[in-house]
Amino acid sequence: MAQKIGMEVSIALGEAAKLANTDVIAAYPITPQTHIVEHIADMVANGEMDAEFITVESEHSAMSACLGSAAVGARTFTATAGQGLELMHEVLYVASALRFPIVMTVANRALSGPLNIWGDHSDVMATRDCGWIQFFVENGQEAFDLTLCAFRIAEDPTVMLPTMLSLDGFHLTHVVEPITLIEKSDVDKFIPPLKHPFALRPDKPVTMGAFAPPFIYTETKKIADEALRSSKKVIVSVWDEFGKRFGRHYNPVETYRTEDAKTLLLTMGSYSETAMVAIDNMRTKGEKVGLIHLRLWRPFPFAELKQTTENADNLFVLDRCISLGGPGGPVCSEIKAAFYDSQKKPSIIGFIGGLGGRDMTPGDFEYMTKRGKEIIQHGTKNEVEMIGVKE
Amino acid sequence: MEQKLQKQPKIFSKVPPEEYFVSGHRGCVGCGEALAVRLVCKALGPNVIIANATGCMEVVSSQLPNTAWGVPWIHTLFENTAAVASGIECGLKVLRKKGRYSNENTIVAAMAGDGGTADIGMQALSGALERGHRFVYICFDNEAYMNTGIQRSSTTPFGASTTTSPAGKKSIGQLTWKKDLPSIAIAHNIPYVATASPSYPFDLINKVKKATTMKGPSYLHVFSVCPTGWRSAPELAIELGRLAVKTGIFPLYEVENGVYKINHEPSKLDPVKDYLKLQGRFRHLSDDTIKEIEKRVNSNFIELKRKMMCDDMRVV
Incomplete structure (x- = not known):
């Protein structure tokens, strides 16, 4: 087990994305989330992280690019905050409807107007009904731990849902806390490789995102609701397993x-x-x-x-x-x-x-x-x- | 000049028989766009992943539980198709690098209408072109929001009557000139930009094929006659596409690595009236307005020829 070290929480989140073998990151700069993706960009630039970083031109495109990479079966991560989450809003619903296991950290931030870059929960509360699994974390260690758990939960074959991890902007993102990272080999044992059952592949064509008229739309929502409700038992069991492996226990x-x-x-x-x-x-x-x-x-x-x-x-x-x-x-x-x-x-x-x-x-x-x-x-x-x- | 251009792909003089956008979809009778999509898909072949914007083609082809698509296809939203394609391209790239996807030649294609490209999708398109993803973006331009009921877009031509730019006692219909999307794409310095039309199927197929050989983004702007929205006879869809080229209203040209080439250059442009008179959306136009349109079309065509001649001189 690694030593506890003083580290900015945003940096620890970037480390979590690296340890989880993230394939694609699509992100747009917004305070107070930027340190997370800056750290990821650094690691990609230095060859420490084998991933594609898509420097999109908006958060709407960030989540949209995440849809594309998740659709081909790549492990996908992004981070945003405040206005960025609102700009993504309509895309969030598509991510859950298509059952894409995207992981996103949200550095909670107030919404304009007036413009305010500091922490509150207005951003994430507006996305309450978007069909994502959503957690709120309390400290830096939890942010790191639950980011790893988020990949495992999202990609569980019985779940396959996007997962959003909220941490308070500045109060958590920008503080240095003592954080215990986890060895890569242990993370690899905890998070198996992603196997998307219906990835877009020319040798096995599928149609994703077909439209649903009134005769079938209600059924799609029923399935989505059941999927999200029944994810709770997986969430609990993944947190339990995390506790057994790494000694830090989390409950709903x-x-x-x-x-x-x-x-x-x-x-x-x-x-x-x-x-x-x-x-x-x-x-x-x-x-x-x-x-x-x-x-x-x-x-x-x-x-x-x-x-x-x-x-x-x-x-x-x-x-x-x-x-x-x-x-x-x-x-x-x-x-x-x-x-x-x-x-x-x-x-x-x-x-x-x-x-x-x-x-x-x-x-x-x-x-x-x-x-x-x-x-x-x-x-x-x-x-x-x-x-x-x-x- | 030849040395400057990339190696030319095989020129197709036969339409490939395979179908990837199959019959049974809900397109209107005489839909030029459905024909264009079908031809584009034949040119793209089976080793492709398509991201499709919300719009006519998505709605006519994908109602649950049916699909008209024989290739992997994803629709998500209206304005984000270029961004979705960016994600697909990067996803495949990293999976290949990590040994989890072995197919080297999978083409990534994005398809959208004029509204999804020129208006609401402009930002995502510009971002994707600027970032240099290797993908083919195809805009099927039927010159208005046809799926929602013929509302004007920024590519609706001057003088066309639509449901939000109706001709009336104080208006001739659309009061602005068509946004020049290919030029906007060219301004991103991407390897390949072309205009095409299903009325010239071999030209269209060959341009799609050429686009897929590029190492970066390519942009195709495909003329798509809409009998429903243009209030034209369905059986005239092909003819209207040809008249658009012959009158200079929609010139067929390509820009490869910045070098212009007009693919079909009439010795003399036909009168625009030949094209306009077949469509209800232009029925109200006076001879004076038609003259104004013709003047603009001629001037645009001369400008296009000037660009091509400048390139010829530069290369020589």
């Missing part, structure tokens, strides 16, 4: 100090670690609080989530995205929907914070906990609660 939903907790906070991405500090602070004051960290976003882990909240009275959800004019944040909406049919459910309050790179401190999470309890006591649930907004 993680918990922190939830055993006797009456109040739970729920976060996604890098703020989970900040929230843990807040949980520790509140625990020392005697508050029974805990944290749920949602790692798997699609397919949504309904059962796992419900298990973690069985003994809680309150669940306060942080969204780094706002559904303007809607029911608050998209994560909270989904959490509420997930509990709608449950007999026993916690009181769920949504908060919006950390937009466009605004820091969330442990104090903000403590405020969120206090304010959530206040709202429940006074019964004023309907307003959208934004943390740290200057009125």
Whole structure:
């Protein structure tokens, strides 16, 4: 096993793409994703990585070129952020419909306007329904580990779905963290060569992307939904296997100090670690609080989530995205929907914070906990609660 | 001059009998584009992978669960076909290098209409041409968005009435001149650009064949008569293609490594009216407008000849 070394998280992601024997990378520059593909370009230029790097003229073309390379059975990787993900939007749906196992890292970034290059989850939340497997990672090690797992999951013959790994722009992409890389020979054992069952080949012609009129379109969506739902068991088993091989364990939903907790906070991405500090602070004051960290976003882990909240009275959800004019944040909406049919459910309050790179401190999470309890006591649930907004 | 050009491929004087774009598709009666696609596919042969844009050809040929394609074919979206082809080309290249694909000569072809090329697909096309992928891009130009119901595109000719550039009391229809796509392709300094038409099948087939021998990108602009959108008689599709060449409206030429060659040069151009009068989309045009069109067509043709003569002088 390799040593733990200090490394920028973006560099570690580039290393993951190299270790996974990626064949084709098609990417377009956008902050805060650029360091990932710059590092890949360097490795290709130096002959350290045997791959084709397509320097496309837009993110729309980045994902489109990924479709082409995946269609011929090449292992395909890209990375983007914010506006780039939005420009790819329509192409994302085609990638999942054609069951192409493309792996993409998204350095989460706010959306214009006004222009803002810093982290939040508005970009990825807009792609929620595109049929991709989607994870959110908490730290650099997890970003590296789960990128390797993403190839293995996406290319599993029973899955064959594109996989998107979200990491917070700047807060994760641009920080140096202690990261343990994995030996190439061990990665090779973990990720077998890609075998696409229907790659485009002149000796076995297939038609890909035929159009579907009303008599058959619904069936294509039913199949896509079942494929994404049933990928969960593969995701769990690949993460389990990763844990057994490399000693780092990952679950669709993680918990922190939830055993006797009456109040739970729920976060996604890098703020989970900040929230843990807040949980520790509140625990020392005697508050029974805990944290749920949602790692798997699609397919949504309904059962796992419900298990973690069985003994809680309150669940306060942080969204780094706002559904303007809607029911608050998209994560909270989904959490509420997930509990709608449950007999026993916690009181769920949504908060919006950390937009466009605004820091969330442990104090903000403590405020969120206090304010959530206040709202429940006074019964004023309907307003959208934004943390740290200057009125 | 010959030394400057690459080795010429075999000249075809017979249409290959094999079919790769087969009958049974839902193309309109007299569709010039379907004929062009069929001929292009014969020229490309079986060792090809085709990326096809959204548009008439995709819709008429691929409705689930049927297909008219006897070669590997992928359709994804409208504006990204050149980018998809880029990915296919690079994917095959790296698979060959890593010993996972042994077929050395697989041709990568991209097909799109004029809207998918000149308008919404322009950026992806320009990017792919500039990057130098080895692929053949074929634009089938039927001069409007026919699949969505005959809306004007940037290649709709001046004076044509379409559903979004209708002729009316205050308009003669399309008020702009046709975008010159081959010249845009030429500006990318790619090895081969040509215009072709299914009304001249051998010229078309040979140009496709030549395009496939190039080491970089090649661009073919194929004239595709649309009886439905042009409101012309289906049986006149071939004749209209010939008249377009004879009147100078759609000259057949090729530019190989920057050297121009006109492939079919009439000694005297026919009056454009011979071509325009057979189509409902031009029915409303006055003699004055027709004269204006003719003046522009003649001037464009002279400019093309000038480019060719300049090249001749340069080579000598």
